[in-house]
Amino acid sequence: MTTQEWKFTAKEIAEKPDQFLSGHRACAGCVPATVLKLVMKATRGPTIVTEATGCMEVVSSIYPYTSWSVPWIHTAFETAAANAAGIDAALKALKRKGQLKEHVDIIAFAGDGGTYDIGFQALSGAVERGHDFLFVLYDNEGYMNTGIQRSGGTPIGAATTTSPAGKVVPGKLQHKKPITDIMVAHGIEYVATASPYYWKDLLTKVRKGLEVEGPAFLHVLAPCPRGWRSEPADSIYYSKLAVETCVFPLWEAINGQYQLSTPSKLIALAPQKKKPVTEYLNGQGRYRHLFKPQGKAILDEIQRWTDDRWAKLLKKCVEEQKT
Amino acid sequence: MSREKSWKEISPAGVCSKPSTAFLTGDWKTFTPVRDLEKCTTCLLCVIYCPDGAIRFRSEAGKIEFDYRFCKGCGICAKECPTKAITMKLEKGE
Amino acid sequence: MAGKIKQLRMGLNGDEAVAYAVKQSDVDVVAAYPITPQTIIVEKFSEYVADGEVNTEFVCTESEHSAITACIAASATGARTFTASASAGLALMHEMLFVASGCRVPIVMAIANRALSAPLNIHGDHSDSMAQRDSGWIQIFVENSQEAYDSVIQAFRIAENTNVLLPVIVGLDGFTLSHTLENVDTLPDESVKQFVGRRQFTTVTTHEGKTVPFKLDPANPMTIGPIALPNYYFEFKRQQEEAMKNALEVIQKVHDEYAKLSSRSYGNGLIEEYFLEDAEVAVVCLGSTAGTLKTVVDGLRQEGIKVGLLRLRVFRPFPAEAIRNALKNAKMVVVMDKCMSFGGNGGAVFHEVRSAMYDVNSRPLIVNYIYGLGGRDTPPKEFRKILEDMHRMLHAGRVDKLVHYIGLRE
Numbered sequence: 101m102t103t104q105e106w107k108f109t110a111k112e113i114a115e116k117p118d119q120f121l122s123g124h125r126a127c128a129g130c131v132p133a134t135v136l137k138l139v140m141k142a143t144r145g146p147t148i149v150t151e152a153t154g155c156m157e158v159v160s161s162i163y164p165y166t167s168w169s170v171p172w173i174h175t176a177f178e179t180a181a182a183n184a185a186g187i188d189a190a191l192k193a194l195k196r197k198g199q200l201k202e203h204v205d206i207i208a209f210a211g212d213g214g215t216y217d218i219g220f221q222a223l224s225g226a227v228e229r230g231h232d233f234l235f236v237l238y239d240n241e242g243y244m245n246t247g248i249q250r251s252g253g254t255p256i257g258a259a260t261t262t263s264p265a266g267k268v269v270p271g272k273l274q275h276k277k278p279i280t281d282i283m284v285a286h287g288i289e290y291v292a293t294a295s296p297y298y299w300k301d302l303l304t305k306v307r308k309g310l311e312v313e314g315p316a317f318l319h320v321l322a323p324c325p326r327g328w329r330s331e332p333a334d335s336i337y338y339s340k341l342a343v344e345t346c347v348f349p350l351w352e353a354i355n356g357q358y359q360l361s362t363p364s365k366l367i368a369l370a371p372q373k374k375k376p377v378t379e380y381l382n383g384q385g386r387y388r389h390l391f392k393p394q395g396k397a398i399l400d401e402i403q404r405w406t407d408d409r410w411a412k413l414l415k416k417c418v419e420e421q422k423t
Numbered sequence: 424m425s426r427e428k429s430w431k432e433i434s435p436a437g438v439c440s441k442p443s444t445a446f447l448t449g450d451w452k453t454f455t456p457v458r459d460l461e462k463c464t465t466c467l468l469c470v471i472y473c474p475d476g477a478i479r480f481r482s483e484a485g486k487i488e489f490d491y492r493f494c495k496g497c498g499i500c501a502k503e504c505p506t507k508a509i510t511m512k513l514e515k516g517e
Numbered sequence: 518m519a520g521k522i523k524q525l526r527m528g529l530n531g532d533e534a535v536a537y538a539v540k541q542s543d544v545d546v547v548a549a550y551p552i553t554p555q556t557i558i559v560e561k562f563s564e565y566v567a568d569g570e571v572n573t574e575f576v577c578t579e580s581e582h583s584a585i586t587a588c589i590a591a592s593a594t595g596a597r598t599f600t601a602s603a604s605a606g607l608a609l610m611h612e613m614l615f616v617a618s619g620c621r622v623p624i625v626m627a628i629a630n631r632a633l634s635a636p637l638n639i640h641g642d643h644s645d646s647m648a649q650r651d652s653g654w655i656q657i658f659v660e661n662s663q664e665a666y667d668s669v670i671q672a673f674r675i676a677e678n679t680n681v682l683l684p685v686i687v688g689l690d691g692f693t694l695s696h697t698l699e700n701v702d703t704l705p706d707e708s709v710k711q712f713v714g715r716r717q718f719t720t721v722t723t724h725e726g727k728t729v730p731f732k733l734d735p736a737n738p739m740t741i742g743p744i745a746l747p748n749y750y751f752e753f754k755r756q757q758e759e760a761m762k763n764a765l766e767v768i769q770k771v772h773d774e775y776a777k778l779s780s781r782s783y784g785n786g787l788i789e790e791y792f793l794e795d796a797e798v799a800v801v802c803l804g805s806t807a808g809t810l811k812t813v814v815d816g817l818r819q820e821g822i823k824v825g826l827l828r829l830r831v832f833r834p835f836p837a838e839a840i841r842n843a844l845k846n847a848k849m850v851v852v853m854d855k856c857m858s859f860g861g862n863g864g865a866v867f868h869e870v871r872s873a874m875y876d877v878n879s880r881p882l883i884v885n886y887i888y889g890l891g892g893r894d895t896p897p898k899e900f901r902k903i904l905e906d907m908h909r910m911l912h913a914g915r916v917d918k919l920v921h922y923i924g925l926r927e
Contacts, residue, residue, distance in 0.1 A: 110466065110467040110468070110470075110471060111467065111480070111482070113467075113470075114467045114470040114471065114479075114482075115480060115482045118476045120476070121442055121443050121444050121476065122444050122448075122475055122476040122477060122490070122493040123442070123443030123444045123445065123447065123448060123493060124443050124448075125446075125448065126474060126475075127495075128451060128452065128495035128496055128497035129474065129495075129498070129499055130474045130497075131474060132474075133474035133475065134472055134473070134474045137474070137476060138471070146735030146736075147735065148594070148733050148735065150590065157744070158744050160443070161439065161740055161742075161743030161744055162446075162743065162744055162746065163437050163439055163743045163744065163745040163746070163749050164433075164439050164440040164441045164724075164749070165439060165443040165445065165446045165724075166439035166441070166442060166443060166724050166740035166743060167442075167443040168738070168740050169738055170738050171734060171735055171737075171738045171739060172733075172738070172740045172741070173590060173593050173620075173733055173740075173741045173742050174741075174742040174743065175586055175589050175590065175613065175616045175620065175742055176586070176612060176613060176616055178582070179582075179583070179586040179613070181583075182578070182582070182583035182586035182587050182590070183586060183587070183589070183590040184590070185576060185578070185583065185586075185587045186546070186548060186576075186586065186587030186588060186589060186590030186591035186592075186593075186594070186598075187590045187591065187593075187594050187733065189546045189548065189574040189587060189591050189596070190545060190546055190574070190590070190591035190594035190595060190596035190598075191594060192574050193545035193546050193572070193573065193574040193591075194545060194594075194595060194596060196572060196574075197545070199595075202735075204735055221579060221580060221582075221583070222579070222580075222582070222583045222586070224579070225578055225579030225580070226583070228579070229576065229577075229578075296472070299471050299472070325497075331498075332497040332498060332499070333498030333499055333501060333502040333511075335474075335497070335499060336472050336499050336502070336503050337502060337503070427748055427749070428752070429752065430751075430752035430755040430759075433749070433752055433753070433756070434721035434722055434723075434731075435621040435682060435719070435721065435731065435753075435756055436593075436619065436620045436621040436622075436721075436731070436741050436742065436753075437619075437620075437740075437741065437742060437743045437745055437749075437753060438721040438722075438723060438731065438739050439723070439724045439739070439743055440722055440723070440724055441724050442724045442725070
């Protein structure tokens with residue numbers, strides 16, 4: 101992979117015409133929409149986009165309207181990666197037969213449902229086969245499109261409509277699946293996490309993913325005010341707090357070598373800056389029940405788990421530095 | 424609104440015939456962002472974070488413009504503005 | 518030009534004949550997953566790829582679901598695409614079959630027809646294809662390996678015709694055809710390449726207001742496969758029905774054109790009539806069973822019994838008019854179904870044929886025989902018995918039971 105760093109300036113990004121257009125029907129304060137808009141600002145040339153069924157697919161393609169100024173296809177919920185595989189195969193064949201000259205990038209968008217759960221098999225298969233595409237997971241931590249149900253990406257303790265906080269059960273009982281590590285374990289060249297608050301880091305990672313010849317995976321945390329029961333205005337703010345509390349650290353794994361990205365590296369260098377998870381959880385209605393006395397055990401577990409994963413991540417990064 | 428078309432008139436496979444920029448979402452909002460030009464440093468963060476592409480940078484004029492036709496009034500711009508140049512005001516009826 | 522092209526006679530089983538036809542048809546992308554009894558198609562095609570005999574991008578996916586999905590996306594990107602499956606594999610594709618027809622992508626798929634679980638059974642019947650009856654795919658059933666070869670080549674032309682733009686299934690009976698060696702006459706590579714030509718594209722009007730070829734192309738961006746609310750969904754489904762109607766004519770035209778090239782034809786391309794003109798009893802079937810039934814008809818004819826056969830080559834679109842014409846003189850019609858429609862009072866083919874015949878003034882008596890499920894062999898003597906029974910019932914002037922099972926232990 102090239103070591104070039106792209107200088108995405110605010111001016112450059114603001115001037116570049118949107119490829120994810122205004123007039124989409126996402127809720128007010130929808131950060132997945134910001135994520136898609138920003139990802140599309142980092143394209144480097146002709147690009148075909150495919151999308152799994154989900155919030156962003158639905159809000160951007162209500163016939164006869166489309167919010168996509170690039171070629172775009174949707175087929176089903178679990179198929180983002182298989183679509184990308186088909187597009188990749190077609191482009192390769194058409195190129196070989198001389199019917200296509202230029203290089204075309206492929207971006208596949210899917211939410212957490214279309215990535216962690218129903219779309220995982222297709223993703224794992226497409227990545228194993230080495231298709232040339234960037235898979236962008238916009239993770240709003242639940243099936244928000246269908247009314248806030250739990251997914252493999254929903255964190256422990258979060259209340260959803262299929263993991264409600266009841267008298268006996270305090271929301272979701274299981275931790276979030278470590279999807280990004282699982283993708284690193286596939287042995288692909290580029291895997292990273294990103295948060296839209298750190299937009300320059302996000303754009304740089306999109307571009308790095310596109311530069312890779314082969315599959316690349318980008319996991320973007322995308323707060324959802326409807327599903328998180330939070331204020332629409334706070335959506336970007338939560339994407340910052342998630343990083344500052346190490347609930348969602350920013351890192352990349354290049355050829356399996358983990359390294360922290362700047363916002364998380366600053367916390368690693370000055371651990372006193374690491375904020376308690378409660379700062380992130382408090383204010384999100386999906387965790388409201390945890391702030392009652394009986395929720396303490398879960399709150400403690402979230403802090404313990406966050407610390408544990410952060411420590412393990414640091415260890416991976418340190419080990420890589422040694423080698 | 425234009426007339427909805429018959430099956431003989433539309434393209435196959437749901438190929439969309441209009442950009443969503445023809446679908447205005449500005450009437451969804453309750454609160455409207457209002458900018459204090461004195462405080463604005465044109466840092467462009469509001470342009471970058473707006474989920475609706477409703478804040479645009481006119482590079483030729485070096486100016487930021489709010490496009491209220493699309494703004495849903497979420498308030499992200501006001502929240503993230505480093506100089507607190509944007510405030511959310513209860514929209515008055517047109 | 519008939520008969521002028523020198524054809525090469527090859528010993529091929531049905532699967533190999535399909536793979537050879539695909540090899541010759543200038544296919545851009547093959548995405549597939551192996552399943553018995555289709556596996557030989559995928560294996561054979563892999564050999565062509567490994568030996569550099571094709572210029573095709575071959576994607577061996579992790580499931581049939583991804584195989585058909587990759588074909589949809591590849592086809593939408595402008596590639597000629599092929600896949601193959603059977604039984605559980607086709608069932609796993611079910612969701613995406615509707616997406617394929619709805620996205621109007623002209624994929625060609627060979628199905629080595631096989632029973633569905635449970636109990637697990639790898640042998641031939643038509644349960645897999647019939648379960649996809651309403652998925653919006655054209656369905657052709659072939660009688661032998663020769664026809665499998667010929668039909669796959671024709672299928673690309675049918676699917677890609679801009680008045681059709683629908684995916685096509687070519688069904689061949691599992692094991693009976695897929696694994697049985699036959700002499701197959703094959704056209705020269707160049708003749709097939711010329712016959713199929715390069716893929717044609719219809720034009721669409723995009724959100725940019727441009728009228729451009731229908732494919733994903735950065736030069737002409739378009740949105741394919743959006744969400745359509747109740748105000749438009751119905752219109753898109755009506756378009757598909759029109760495409761199916763158009764297909765009836767296109768299938769025949771392509772068949773006729775191919776017949777000139779190859780000197781081989783299959784009835785009128787939709788149905789094949791065998792001694793129907795004066796038949797009092799007509800039997801209707803799909804696929805390789807027709808071979809057995811022709812022998813049975815020959816035998817009975819020699820004895821002076823007026824029986825005939827209608828082989829339904831195309832099940833979707835259903836050639837109701839052609840069937841009405843062919844059966845209008847029959848007094849009794851026996852419909853063979855190699856599939857159950859549980860609780861449906863007969864099999865799928867029976868329902869369709871009976872419905873088509875409702876409008877005929879001299880409406881014949883129609884009965885249904887379910888046979889051969891899970892690969893159970895139905896020998897000529899059993900068919901012969903049916904036809905003899907029918908002949909007897911005909912003279913009684915009524916049928917006492919609508920749905921019968923043959924070859925089943927009671």
